[in-house]
Amino acid sequence: MDTKAFKRSLHSSEHYYRKGFGHAKEVTGTLDFEYQSDLIQQIRNNGYTLQSGDVTIRLAEAFGFCWGVERAVALAYETRQQFPNERIWLTNEIIHNPSVNQNLRAMQVEFIPVNDQGQKDFSVVATEDVVILPAFGASVQEMQLLNEKGCKIMDTTCPWVSKVWNSVEKHKKANYTSIIHGKYKHEETIATSSFAGKYLVILNLQQAEYVCNYILNGGDREEFLNKFAHAHSLGFDPDIDLVRVGIANQTTMLKGETEQIGKLFERTLMRKYGPQELNNHFLSFNTICDATQERQDAMYKLVEQKLDLMVVVGGFNSSNTTQLQTISKERSIPSYHIDSAERIGPGNRIEHKKLHSCLEVLEDWLPSGPIVVGITSGASTPDKVVSDVIEKIFDIKAAKQKCSSVNVN
Ligand code: SF4
Incomplete structure (x- = not known):
């Protein structure tokens, strides 16, 4: 899927919102x-x-x-104000805080149900409903599904998270594999990887060292794939897909560790291909959230x-x-x-x-x-x-x- 083109068309849809509705004054007192x-x-x-x-x-x-969270919560409250009678859904916890999520429930903002297999059941969403996307975003597949339903979408994704999505889009365009420092099960990383082409999610410096050692010295391909099961794109091959890499991150990881991982990959690719060739093998943008x-x-x-x-x-x-x-x-x-x-x-x-x-x-x-x-x-x-x-x-x-x-x- 051309995720960039999809995002452009979604943003121009009349059912899509990512700004308030002018109720800031009313909701500020409650907040x-x-x-x-x-x-x-x-x-x-x-x-x-x-x-x-x-x-x-x-x-x-x-x-x-943080301001991204404040913004998301305020947008959710404004959405309730704007659509007092509509059914409103959240694709996930708006933020990871039990009291905030409980307050939204009390305002009849419902969560998309999840079945026994851990899959979200979007069949509950009707065309006339409103769906709120949380601060850490939603996968492009979820956005596409909701867009096809024709429901209203309030997108509270934090701009810092969108910045990471733009980075992985750039990796994809230039045919780099995105190395995402994050937790592969975390909603934000799931969303980020949905915008990436080829990707590998790395949890910590130890895993980064394993991958960099593989780049320099090769290793057991099966062991590699087992170690990163569920943490890479479909068809990812460590023997082919680690030649050109770009760094991205889940915005809430330890900043120092993200920097160390980026530097480790940079050094590794410089050793493997030489300083003159580094630009053809390594790409990094600063996406650590302030x-x-x-x-x-x-x-x-x-x-x-x-x-x-x-x-x-x-x-x-x-x-x-x-x-x-x-x-x-x-x-x-x-x-x-x-x-x-x-x-x-x-x-x-x-x-x-x-x-x-x-x-x-x-x-x-x-x-x-x-x-x-x-x-x-x-x-x-x-x-x-x-x-x-x-x-x-x-x-x-x-x-x-x-x-x-x-x-x-
Ligand atoms: S990316 Fe940063 S500013 Fe945005 S919601 Fe997360 S922690 Fe807050």
Whole structure:
């Protein structure tokens, strides 16, 4: 399929929207009420720190909702306002945050059902319906299907994600294989790879080293294909399709790792073909999203401080939140990834997600005495959720203090 031509024709369709409907004023009040927090503003104004009792909170200097997410949520609210009586569907979670998705459900915005095989059932969508595409986009096949149905499409895809799609289009046009640094099952990477020609999705530096070693020294083709099963385009052949490569990324991966992977491929192709030939074998555009970069940089700065523990708030399926948790784990700071304040309590208990593992319940997670708690949140997390978490921490510590003073007396 000529994906570029399809996108052009979709963008000119009268059923396709990617801007608001002029209801910004009406929805701003609701959005502020549901997602903003005075406590967080107070902490920001106070140099990103706040003390209460024996708890000192240190907040990352960049955290929470990025502008791409804010924009997507506002567009979804405007869509409801514009089409009050129509049935509205979402192809996926608008962003990876349970409270935002729950609020949309409460506004009768429904999710496309998924069958037992994990396939979305688009047969529920009627011509008169409205379908919202989430911030991390949708595959070109889904867009085509919806376009053919003639339904209205509100596309909230973040422009940073579209920028990556444009990069893989350029790779395809020049006959380069796109090396996508990302998670092959993540919705954004699924969408990006649908715009690519030949592609290979690489999760981390270790996998990149394996591929680069294959480029330089060859290897076991079957082993290669098994290792990257489900992570490459149909018919991909490592012996043929790694001669010309272009770098792309899922926008929420660790920025430093994306850069390292890009440099590794550049060095490898330079060694294989020589510096004069590099331009014929390697292509790279800067597609790292600013918001991801800022949140990760702020996290690196925060973990430089003396912290007793970290709380990382964000959806469990949120890739950028997981990257923030990875940073604090690398520093061996006790770090708890939770998706809402409901995970804290009753009492001094937390239910948190261990990195690359499952949920775990921990009793007495907040130690006695004065503590410094670092807090950050992923790009899909409203300030309100972070402030609820902070208040719970204050409450637990205040109750502990009260209890110990009663015991002493
Ligand atoms: S993290 Fe970046 S790419 Fe993702 S929605 Fe936010 S601004 Fe857009």
